[in-house]
Amino acid sequence: MSIMADPPDGGHIGEALRRARAADEPLAKECAHWIGAERRHCRSTENVRPYLTGLCCPLHTPRALRGLPEIPPGPGIPAYRNRADS
Ligand SMILES: [Zn+2]
Secondary structure, eight states: OTTTSOOSSSHHHHHHHHHHHHHHTTSOSOOOOEEGGGTEEOOOOTTOEEETTEEEOGGGSHHHHTTOOOOOOOOOOGGGSOOTTO
């Protein structure tokens, strides 16, 4: 009975967390790139990061597959820069 009742707040956060964990657990953190020539997934776990196309190792990011260098991290949102010395 109390399990089914929604808490007054934090209910949506709890649900999001549950879904995130449920989605996370069956999947290992491994590169999802399909190597067509070898008819297998890459499955590398080295430095795997999430991209729009899924988890990728550095060799198989969307830009790496097009022969382009990775975009270096930027300074962030301008509003959050330190403007004390301007
Ligand atoms: Zn890979």
